[in-house]
Every structure is written in structure tokens, then in C-alpha cells.
Amino acid sequence: MGYCMQVTETLNEGLKRGYAITVTAAELDSKVVEKLVEAQPDIEMKGFRKGKVPMPLLRKQYGQRLLGEAMQESIDGAMSSHFESSGDRPAMQPEVKMTNDDWKEGEDVKVEMSYEALPTIPELDLSVVTVEKLVAKADDASVEEALANLAETAQxxxxxxxxxxxxxxxxxxxxxxxxxxxxxxxxxxxxxxxxxxxxxxxxxxxxxxxxxxxxxxxxxxxxxxxxxxxxxxxxxxxxxxxxxxxxxxxxxAAEINDELAKKFGAEDLAALKTQITERLEAEYTGAARAVMKRSLLDSLDGLVSFDLPPSLVDAEAKQIAHQLYHEENPDDHGHDHGDITPTDEHMSLAVRRVRLGLLLAELGQQAKVEVSDAEMTQAIMNQARQYPGQERQFFDFVRQNQQMQQQLRAPIFEDKVIDFIVEQAKVTEKEVSKDDLQKAVEALEDEA
CATH class of the missing domain: 3.10.50.40 (Chitinase A; domain 3)
Incomplete structure (x- = not known):
């Protein structure tokens, strides 16, 4: 059924959009009739055979209730056809309110819809992005140090x-x-x-x-x-x-020999040293990735600029301010500390996060990046380990909680998009010492 609604643009500033939507009384009425006709065959009423209740009676009995449904559906329909034809994507749930408060049956319905549109993100040529990847090898001294620590625990x-x-x-x-x-x-x-x-x-x-x-x-x-x-x-x-x-x-301290290695489940000392080397290098690789990811995001941040939806930036800044408040006041477990006003620093961090978030989402969409069920399950299991004995409840909690799923999905999605970008980008490797890598990681934590 075609919508003969009037949708008039009332606001178009930056990313803010406003529309006046009119649903005509005639259209509402035809929708109610359509619903009654659909229901008629199944309705029984005293004195009539099933499906033979006359229309006027049906309307009297069910009209009011169906009118509400018809209104809701008409407005939803108008909104979705608007988003389809305009190509707009709202940054947050659009605000919708009826403007004729004293509306009576038989009158047109007037609705105001406002939202902030997600910006159009400019095309980005990823082959111009340069990335430096630090590589640290586990040197003998680090392996010996780790061995000595093991020997001490096995005194x-x-x-x-x-x-x-x-x-x-x-x-x-x-x-x-x-x-x-x-x-x-x-x-x-x-x-x-x-x-x-x-x-x-x-x-x-x-x-x-x-x-x-x-x-x-x-x-x-x-x-x-x-x-x-x-x-x-x-x-x-x-x-x-x-x-x-x-x-x-x-x-x-236990002697560093094959006996010690066996205590830690390795065949002999050489095998234990190999295990330690692999573990250390896996740690270094993880640290190097964090450093690379930050520098990659920094260079992306400088490559594109576009308008940001103010509501998203505000929400993000509030979130940052809230999180930092709880980090600085670990004893305050409640959330009744009133509103925390974000500082300029919180705002600029929020701007960066929202800009990069939208950019990564766009790149991820172009690259058709998906988070699989298996990856989600793995992420939930990793989280659940923090609640020994209550893993089952945690699983159920996450399954029923959209927001929690989103929190777990976001970092996996982001990591996969970063991998996609790195594949297209110019990557140079730089060999560094463990200490230099450590310094680079500490520098990240200071900025975070």
C-alpha cells in the first residue's frame, strides 16, 4: 500500500535533520478498514455466525484499538520509507512526537521527527597509509631471567x-x-x-x-x-x-636443569627454554600490535575529516568522564554521584573516538567484516573466566543483554578492520630491544 503522506523538511543544519510528517485522516481510516477486513473471517460475536459480523459492529467494537495500531504503523512506515529514499542513517534513535496534542478521531495526525544523520565518510585510499611494526626478539638474558624466576618458585x-x-x-x-x-x-x-x-x-x-x-x-x-x-x-x-x-x-632456589624443566611439564631444559622464548615473543607481539594499532589510528585520524553527530560525541564524552571518575574514586561504587561534566580533554578524546569509530565502521562495512558466532562465543568465554563458578549465569546474562553483546563485539570487529587496513597499507618492520618496546607501551598508557 503506497503512503500518501506528506513529509516536509523543517531543519537541515550540518547533520541535524527535522521533518514534519502528516498522516491524513483518510489514510488512517483505510488502514483501519484494511485491518478489520483482515480480521473479519475469524471473529465470532453473539448472534452472528463466525466471519459474518457486519462491518459497522466490528468497527464499534475494535475500531479504537486498531486506530492506535494504524497510527503507529503509518508513522513507522513513513519513517522507514524516508530513510530508504534519503539514504540517511540516524546516529541515534530518532525523536518522534505528535504535535497536535488535542487530536480527535477523524483529524489528520501531525508528527515531528528529528535526528542527527551519520555523516558521509570520504573515500580513503588505504595504500597511502604507512604503518611501522616493531619487532622484538627474546634475547638470552630475558630467557635466563625468566628461568631464574621459575627456579625461585620451585625452591x-x-x-x-x-x-x-x-x-x-x-x-x-x-x-x-x-x-x-x-x-x-x-x-x-x-x-x-x-x-x-x-x-x-x-x-x-x-x-x-x-x-x-x-x-x-x-x-x-x-x-x-x-x-x-x-x-x-x-x-x-x-x-x-x-x-x-x-x-x-x-x-x-631449585637448580636450573632438566629436573626443573620436568617440574614445569617440559621434556628437558632445552625444551623449557624454547617454551619460554615462545611465550616471551608472544607477549612482545601482543605489545607491538598495541603500539602499531595506536600509531595506525593516529595516522587515520589525520587523514580524514568529516562532521560528527554532536549527540554521539556528547554521549561518548559523558561515558569517558564517568569511567575516569570511577577510576579516580574506586571506593564510590554507586552511580548516584550526579552528572559528571566532561572537561575539554574528555570532549577532544570523545571527538577522536567517535571519528575513528565511524571511520572503522565504514571501512568494515566496505570490507564486509563480520564477527562470527564462534568469535563471539570465544569472547564471552574469556570474560566468563573472571566469574569462576558462575560462568553459566554470565553466559545467559550476555545472551539476554544486547548492550553487553555490543561491548564484546566492538573490539573484535575493530581488530578485524585493523587487520584489513594493515593488509592494504605500507608496513615497515623495525627491530627493537625489549626495553624500547616496553617504553613504547608505557608511552601508550600515559596517553590513554
């Missing part, structure tokens, strides 16, 4: 000299019998128990009392169980532990 213990006193961090092996009110209690005794002093694995106050013991010593440790101790029969009770010290050992 061994060796016997101290005879008569040496146990120090904090030492491993003491001992037998003990724990008693409350002079009676040994269940689970309070063990033989040859290895305890690292200062590890906090025994009840508070216990480990400190073993500092200074030597092999062969007998020592009575006196402690009280904490009030909130798990076993109610022991909570808050004073206890004594009779301890017999069997060995005192000091910590030593």
Missing part, C-alpha cells in the same frame, strides 16, 4: 648445619601432638610434618614459636584457636602442641 630445601637455628622461611620437619584441656584431640597430631615457617598454613601464632629451634629439640607451642575456627569444639580454645624437631632446612 628446594637443604639441611642446615647441625645445631643451626630455624629462621623464618625455613622448612621444619617435626612430629606433634596437640592437646586441649590436657586431652589429645582428633586431627591434632602428625609425624614428619614439613612446615615452612612464615607460610601461615598453621593457626596464627604457631609458626613464630618454632623460629629458633634446632634439630632434636623438644618444644611446647602454646596457642589459642581463633574464635571463628571451623571446628566448633576447638573454636576459641587454648591448646598446647608438643613438638619434636626432626630436621631444619634452608630454602635454596
Amino acid at each position: 628446594d630445601f637443604k639441611d642446615r648445619d647441625a645445631g643451626a637455628k630455624a629462621e623464618d622461611g625455613d622448612q621444619v620437619t617435626f612430629d606433634f601432638v596437640g592437646k586441649v584441656d590436657g586431652e589429645a584431640f582428633d586431627g591434632g597430631s602428625a609425624e614428619d610434618y614439613p612446615l615452612v615457617l612464615g607460610s601461615g598454613s598453621f593457626i596464627p601464632g604457631f609458626e613464630e614459636q618454632l623460629v629458633g629451634v634446632s634439630t632434636g629439640d623438644e618444644k611446647t607451642v602454646e596457642v589459642s584457636f581463633p574464635e571463628e575456627y571451623g571446628a566448633p569444639n576447638l573454636a576459641g580454645k587454648a591448646a598446647t602442641f608438643e613438638c619434636t624437631i626432626k630436621a631444619v632446612k634452608e630454602p635454596v
Whole structure:
């Protein structure tokens, strides 16, 4: 059915657009009739056979309700045909309001629609874009440093000299019998128990009392169980532990050899070194990509300029101001801190983000970049790991939440568009040291 609506442009400044739409009374009426005719065969009413209810009665019964539907559909139809014919894409949901408030049945409906159009983005020749890609190799020193750190986490213990006193961090092996009110209690005794002093694995106050013991010593440790101790029969009770010290050992870093490699699941030391090299280089590649992405966005930002929808820039600036407020006030978890007025700095960052966002969206559309279901699932799973035990609920939450899906989809889309741009651009590789790469990454964080 053709729309015989009048759509008149009332505003066209920059990207702001306004239209007056008139839906005639005749058109509304024909739409209502059309709906009644469509429904008639299925309607039953007392005194009439199914499908034989006369039109005037139907109109009386259902007319009012169908009029509302007809209005909504006519206005929606007018809007969508406007966007189709004009080629405009609204930056945000258009604002629509009825202007004749005192409207009565039988009158034309007058509606005002206003929106900001997304700008037309100029063609960009990506072959003129230049990109520098930093490449850092994992040098021997970095691999050795990582190995030494692993050896430290895998520390061994060796016997101290005879008569040496146990120090904090030492491993003491001992037998003990724990008693409350002079009676040994269940689970309070063990033989040859290895305890690292200062590890906090025994009840508070216990480990400190073993500092200074030597092999062969007998020592009575006196402690009280904490009030909130798990076993109610022991909570808050004073206890004594009779301890017999069997060995005192000091910590030593594990030796860097094939044994150490096996502890970390590698076949031998050479294989462990290869693993470490690969892990470090994967880290460097990730860091180098972040640096490349920033410099690529900087050069794109300088290559094109076009009008930006003010509402998008405002929304983005508010978002930035809000985020920074919470970063600076981590204790304020509520969102009832009133409006936060974005600063000029927030505004200029918002301008950059909106400009690049629109440009990347346009390039992505031209390149037919899609985020696949598998990529989305992967992204949701990565996020869900932050909620151990509640992954299922997180999955369901994301599935029902459009905004959350958009937040997860956006960075994947952006990365794929960046890959597309890099494929077309002139890329030069520059070998740098790990430290230079680190400095480049820190410079990014300062600007962020």
C-alpha cells in the first residue's frame, strides 16, 4: 500500500535533520478498514455466525484499538520509507512526537521527527597509509631471567648445619601432638610434618614459636584457636602442641636443569627454554600490535575529516568522564554521584573516538567484516573466566543483554578492520630491544 503522506523538511543544519510528517485522516481510516477486513473471517460475536459480523459492529467494537495500531504503523512506515529514499542513517534513535496534542478521531495526525544523520565518510585510499611494526626478539638474558624466576618458585630445601637455628622461611620437619584441656584431640597430631615457617598454613601464632629451634629439640607451642575456627569444639580454645624437631632446612632456589624443566611439564631444559622464548615473543607481539594499532589510528585520524553527530560525541564524552571518575574514586561504587561534566580533554578524546569509530565502521562495512558466532562465543568465554563458578549465569546474562553483546563485539570487529587496513597499507618492520618496546607501551598508557 503506497503512503500518501506528506513529509516536509523543517531543519537541515550540518547533520541535524527535522521533518514534519502528516498522516491524513483518510489514510488512517483505510488502514483501519484494511485491518478489520483482515480480521473479519475469524471473529465470532453473539448472534452472528463466525466471519459474518457486519462491518459497522466490528468497527464499534475494535475500531479504537486498531486506530492506535494504524497510527503507529503509518508513522513507522513513513519513517522507514524516508530513510530508504534519503539514504540517511540516524546516529541515534530518532525523536518522534505528535504535535497536535488535542487530536480527535477523524483529524489528520501531525508528527515531528528529528535526528542527527551519520555523516558521509570520504573515500580513503588505504595504500597511502604507512604503518611501522616493531619487532622484538627474546634475547638470552630475558630467557635466563625468566628461568631464574621459575627456579625461585620451585625452591628446594637443604639441611642446615647441625645445631643451626630455624629462621623464618625455613622448612621444619617435626612430629606433634596437640592437646586441649590436657586431652589429645582428633586431627591434632602428625609425624614428619614439613612446615615452612612464615607460610601461615598453621593457626596464627604457631609458626613464630618454632623460629629458633634446632634439630632434636623438644618444644611446647602454646596457642589459642581463633574464635571463628571451623571446628566448633576447638573454636576459641587454648591448646598446647608438643613438638619434636626432626630436621631444619634452608630454602635454596631449585637448580636450573632438566629436573626443573620436568617440574614445569617440559621434556628437558632445552625444551623449557624454547617454551619460554615462545611465550616471551608472544607477549612482545601482543605489545607491538598495541603500539602499531595506536600509531595506525593516529595516522587515520589525520587523514580524514568529516562532521560528527554532536549527540554521539556528547554521549561518548559523558561515558569517558564517568569511567575516569570511577577510576579516580574506586571506593564510590554507586552511580548516584550526579552528572559528571566532561572537561575539554574528555570532549577532544570523545571527538577522536567517535571519528575513528565511524571511520572503522565504514571501512568494515566496505570490507564486509563480520564477527562470527564462534568469535563471539570465544569472547564471552574469556570474560566468563573472571566469574569462576558462575560462568553459566554470565553466559545467559550476555545472551539476554544486547548492550553487553555490543561491548564484546566492538573490539573484535575493530581488530578485524585493523587487520584489513594493515593488509592494504605500507608496513615497515623495525627491530627493537625489549626495553624500547616496553617504553613504547608505557608511552601508550600515559596517553590513554
